[in-house]
Amino acid sequence: MIKGKFITLEGGEGSGKSTCIKYIKAWLESQNIEYIITREPGGTPLAEEIRNMILSHREEKIHDETELLLMFAARTQHIKEKIKPAIDAGKWVISDRFVDSSYVYQGAARGGDLKKIDQLAEWVLQGCKPDKTLLFDVPVDIGLSRVEKRAQSDRLDDEPVVFHQMVRDAFLAREKTSNHYCLIDASQPIENVNLAVKQELEKLKGLS
Ligand SMILES: Nc1ncnc2c1ncn2[C@@H]1O[C@H](COP(=O)(O)OP(=O)(O)OP(=O)(O)O)[C@@H](O)[C@H]1O
Ligand SMILES: [Mg+2]
Known part of the structure; x- marks a missing residue:
């Protein structure tokens, strides 16, 4: 059985x-590719419960280490229960966020120890790394103004602008040093963003 491709979408709020996942879904269907679409934190019933713990507003302070470990607890469940079985069955896996978000949010933006994140990633991923990470890059003010209209914001959405700027800078820095990234200018109109994504999907499928 040929393994499915593993594609992650990353980027700020x-x-x-x-x-864009709606477009990716339509493209996969047009190509008759079997797939699953999932997200982090979350992706399985237990991991979604952990997502709620991480993202909901609460009185008790959530310590940075707690946030990091909960992210990786959810991730290990997600990989073992959902991502790896799908890839092994030949399905493409599309995940809205994955481990790169931990490096950027819990690492760069929260000031977490990147070596510890490396160790957790090594332990939890067990080689389950994305074939391609699509980085949706947009200036922070544009991204935040797009989500302002949302009825509800979560604990990370509500971090100050300077936090979101660190997130953007850290993603761009990772993109420069990693070869599994594809940088997408997400300030363009949606049709242009989709076209850039389509080109990457075609490369992954070996169409171009
Ligand atoms: N290229 C674009 N141009 C203009 N508006 C856009 C574009 N892409 C998405 N939007 C709009 O911006 C809003 C946020 O988009 P979306 O929810 O896809 O962002 P996201 O990256 O998933 O954010 P989050 O990290 O908070 O989940 C939506 O209302 C969407 O319709
Ligand atoms: Mg989203």
Whole structure:
């Protein structure tokens, strides 16, 4: 059985990841590719419960280490229960966020120890790394103005602008040093974003 491709979407708040997944779904169907679409934190019933713990507003302070470990607890469940079985069955896996978000949010933006994140990633991923990470990059003010209209914001959405700027800078820095990234200018109109994504999908499928 040929393994399925593993594609992750990364980027800051309002960069258009969830919007673009609708296009990716349509493209996969047009190509008769079997797939699953999933997200982090979350993706399985237990991991979605952990997502709620991480993202909901609460009185008790959530320590940075707690946030990091909960992210990786959800991730290990997600990989073992959902991502790896699908890839092994030949399905393409599309995940709205994955481990790169931990490096950027819990690492760069929260000031977490990147070596510890490396160790957690090594332990939890067990080689389950994305074939391609699509980085949706948009200036912070544009991204935040897009999500302002949302009825509800979560604990990470509500971080100050300087936090979101660190997130953007850290994603761009990772993109420069990693070869599994594809940088997408997400400030463009949605049709242009989709076209850039389509080109990457075709490359992954070996169409171009
Ligand atoms: N290229 C674009 N141009 C203009 N508006 C866009 C574009 N892409 C997405 N949007 C709009 O911006 C809003 C946020 O997009 P979306 O929810 O896809 O972002 P996201 O990256 O998933 O954000 P989050 O990280 O908070 O989940 C939506 O209302 C969407 O319709
Ligand atoms: Mg989203």
